[in-house]
Amino acid sequence: MQFELSHDRRNISDSDLLSDLRRVASEHSEQQVKQRTYEDHGKYGVTTVIRRFGTWNAAVEAAGLETTVERNIPDEKLFSALYDLWVSLGRQPSYSEVQKPACLFHVATYERRFGSWRQALEVFVSYANSEGMASPEAVETTGVVSSRTTRCPDLRLRFKVLQRDRFRCCACGASPSVTPGVVLEVDHIKPWSKGGETNIDNLQTLCAACNQGKTNHHEEQ
Ligand SMILES: [Zn+2]
Numbered sequence: 001m002q003f004e005l006s007h008d009r010r011n012i013s014d015s016d017l018l019s020d021l022r023r024v025a026s027e028h029s030e031q032q033v034k035q036r037t038y039e040d041h042g043k044y045g046v047t048t049v050i051r052r053f054g055t056w057n058a059a060v061e062a063a064g065l066e067t068t069v070e071r072n073i074p075d076e077k078l079f080s081a082l083y084d085l086w087v088s089l090g091r092q093p094s095y096s097e098v099q100k101p102a103c104l105f106h107v108a109t110y111e112r113r114f115g116s117w118r119q120a121l122e123v124f125v126s127y128a129n130s131e132g133m134a135s136p137e138a139v140e141t142t143g144v145v146s147s148r149t150t151r152c153p154d155l156r157l158r159f160k161v162l163q164r165d166r167f168r169c170c171a172c173g174a175s176p177s178v179t180p181g182v183v184l185e186v187d188h189i190k191p192w193s194k195g196g197e198t199n200i201d202n203l204q205t206l207c208a209a210c211n212q213g214k215t216n217h218h219e220e221q
Contacts, residue, residue: 014062017049021063032066064108073105075127078113081105082124083155087184090167090177092121128159149198157200158186165205174207183208 020043025033027041035046035056042049046056053059060066081104085093088102095117098107110120153161162184168175169184176182187206190196 012044012048014052017044017052017059018063020044021049021059021065025063025065032060033063061106061108064111066109066112073109073113075113078105078110078120079124079127080155082110082120083128083159086159087162087167088176090175090182090184128156131156151192151198153186153198153203157198157203160200161186161203162205164200168205169207169210170204171206171210174209185211187211 021033021038024038024041028037038049039046049059050056053062082093082098085098085103089097093103095107097103098105098110098117100106107117111117114120114123166175167177167184169182174182176184184205185208186203188196188198189202189204192198196202
């Protein structure tokens, strides 16, 4: 623990604290800074950092460094969280919107993985719009002889349907970009249970309210 004069502490800005966290991280080649490392090498006190940011992990995250739990996240999980955020907003998320709790991961995590937020968006969109790239799930089902599509559309297919429908309910036109809180779902036009395939032509965007209105006729995800 370091001794600090009170007038020093008063003058420390958030960005002073964060850049010192990053300095210690890079000098010790750590993706995350442990409290103990910072105690020994940091310019400021650990308690000062915690008092400012609430928790140690919050400070580490604000500095754009990884917290222990966020290490080795597969790309698919990052994409899936981004997809969820995108759909809940009904539009492309902005930089400042990519944080908890709205998004499972902080924008800094995307920047680290993909170089920049812009690049993360580009990689995600080309991932979502691609097809035929073998995802882990696709590999597992390759050996299954089935003349039918699987019931549940994957992220990429859902995203394509939502994009085509401009993130609006095909029945009532509701969109979370206009009315926050509207939940969009991807629905089979001809029910899967009645032979309807899971392809873009047989899928449509519905809001939860309209989709629930349909559940008397067939069950849907
Ligand atoms: Zn609707």
